[in-house]
Amino acid sequence: MEKILVGLKRVVDYNVRVRVRNDGTGVETDGVKMSINPFDEIALEEALRIRDRGEASEVIVLSIGSVDAQQQLRTGLAMGADRAILVEADPGLDALSIARTFKTIVDRDGIDLVLLGKQAIDNDNSQTAQMLAAMWDRPQATFASQIATEAGKATVTREVDAGLETVEIDLPAVISVDLRLNEPRYVKLPDIMKAKKKPLEQLAFADLGIEAGPAIKVLAVEPPAERARGVMVNDVAGLVAALKEKGLV
Amino acid sequence: MSKILVIAEHDGSALNSSTAKTVACAATIDGATIDVLVLASEAGSVAAEAAQIDSVARVLTVEHADNDKAIAAVLAPQIAELADGYTHVFGPSSTFGKDLMPRVAALLGVNPVSDIMSVENSHTFKRPIYAGNAVARVEAPAGSQVVATVRLASFSAAPGGNTAEIVSTRVNAARPSHTRFLKLQSAASDRPDLQTASRVVAGGRALASEENFEMVYKLADKLGAGVGASRAAVDAGYVPNELQVGQTGKIIAPDLYIAIGISGAIQHLTGIKDAGTIVAINKDEEAPIFEVADIGLVADLFSAVPELTKALD
Ligand SMILES: Cc1cc2nc3c(=O)[nH]c(=O)nc-3n(C[C@H](O)[C@H](O)[C@H](O)COP(=O)(O)OP(=O)(O)OC[C@H]3O[C@@H](n4cnc5c(N)ncnc54)[C@H](O)[C@@H]3O)c2cc1C
Ligand SMILES: Nc1ncnc2c1ncn2[C@@H]1O[C@H](COP(=O)(O)O)[C@@H](O)[C@H]1O
Secondary structure (H helix, E strand, C coil), X not given: CCEEEEECCEEECCCCCCCECCCCCCECCCCXXXXXXXXXXXXXXXXXXXXXXXXXXXXXXXXXXXXXXXXXXXXXXXXXXXXXXXXXXXCCCCHHHHHHHHHHHHHHHCXXXXXXXXXXXXXXXXXXXXXXXXXXXXXXXEEEEXXXXXXXXXXXXEEECCEEEEEEEECCEEEEECHHHCCCCCCCHHHHHHHCCCCEEEEEHHHCCCCCCCCCEEEEEECCCCCCCCEEECCHHHHHHHHHHCCCC | CEEEEEEXXXXXXXXXXXXXXXXXXXXXXXXXXXXXXXEECCCHHHHHHHCCCCCEEEEEEEECHHHCCCCHHHHHHHHHHHCCCCCEEEEECCHHHHXXXXXHHHHHCCCCEEEECEEXXXXXXXXXXXXXXXXXXXXXXXXXXXXXXXXXXXXXXXXXXXXXXXXXXXXXXXXXXXXXXXXXXXXXXXXXXXXXXXXXXXXXXXXXXXXXXXXXXXXXXXXXXXXXXXXXXXXXXXXXXXHEECCCCECCCCCEEEEECCCCCHHHHCCCCCCCEEEEEECCCCCHHHHCCCEXXXXXXXXXXXXXXXXXX
């Protein structure tokens, strides 16, 4: 296989306790730490390992969104990606348009394998891989916890509700990755310096000739229902009594 | 008038309870007519079960050997073909539905709605974002088909007792062979299913080994409960992946959830927000799990759990 394309979405860091804005327009992002979507780091790590085993020649990272996503692409380059593409677009771009953007790059660059996260931890959609695979009319293997590639094929173990499912897919294909696939590497300082010299191509969504939407409109964002604070018991006897009182044992 | 197609989830012989929950969500849309679609190699027993679900008008079946395993690339084109004339196509937000429904949506040229937790009207829904730390009210474009998954913890299964008509159907959609099922590894267990159990006992990293996890199983068996785990416990190999509860595991809503040696990271808590009563046993009084627990006990689990199991004799 020649080329692997990896999606890197810029999202609020998973350690941040997100707060809903008082005006209900979204969550607070001002001054909040932004990172690569954790699943996407795993997708990139897997792509790098496949390349470094000699089973692919190039790893390309793609981010669609604000120009600030350059930071995440640079981190991806520092991890070891060969080149990066930023498609500048409204960060709230709809999922169909995101998938169509991936499809445009897949066609333009002749991609053999697309590795995406199983979900973006901001919108929790879990849609892009499946939609891209449909548009491309190619196989999808979602929620991957193990991937083995060989000539023209991949064997993928998927984390499903019933356990672990293994499928075989023909390439080209789209795979979305789960957390247990690998441990992403840490970037080292010299890699960050080297990454500055790697190519980062900038495109505008508006120039790709993709019709956006029809989007799902977000009318309002609200805080979730709070759970009332409960009681503390002193010992196991107290716990049993409290359970009995609620009629649970 | 809404005409809703619900995609049945099943294992080839039995209907998954996610289907009746998805129907329950569909039924909250005013004036909805609901059909259930069973794609299978042999649909008989599954269709018969689906026909009993309240509010279902018809059960459509498409039988073909290629429908034996749920392969999204095979099922999606058939669903897209049959979706003609329906205003909505709903599936469960299980790994089955999450895998399948966006593929259907893309074929129909619409943006899917993931994880509906409540319905405001035929095109307006609430769904969780940011691991459940925020709730978005979203609106699909007026007049467009709605393809969505239903957050199972938000709906109780629609009751049975119905006798809907079962209609065998044919489709022309191509069934690609580029995706092949090889195997499913499942740790068989007689315990109640984690996703439907009314009581769940879950263990975290603090259990420290597969052997120690026996303690969790013992307590669960005493309570007739299902068993769950934190990601850390799964990652460490104490239990299989299908026991994981949380953002990337299962979202559950048991009447009773007992968290043992689990710190209560937001990604874990998102999986148990709808539980009736949350009990936490943790030796650290500062653990975030206590912020959501209805009953909290600060104690060393290695003494507290055996003591509790014994006390329930
Ligand atoms: C994108 C993403 C998705 C994730 N999805 C999930 C998910 O779906 N589900 C999930 O669970 N996690 C998920 N996580 C991981 C999550 O952030 C936490 O790392 C994980 O939940 C921690 O598991 P834990 O509580 O078992 O371990 P820890 O956080 O290590 O907590 C162990 C707890 O045990 C207590 N303890 C230790 N010894 C004892 C003792 N002897 N007696 C009593 N208490 C004791 C400690 O005080 C501590 O509170 C996700 C993370 C990311 C980044
Ligand atoms: N704006 C984006 N830029 C780059 N990759 C994206 C973007 N949106 C989604 N993806 C990829 O698609 C995966 C699933 O996202 P989602 O379908 O939004 O949950 C992510 O983990 C990314 O790999």
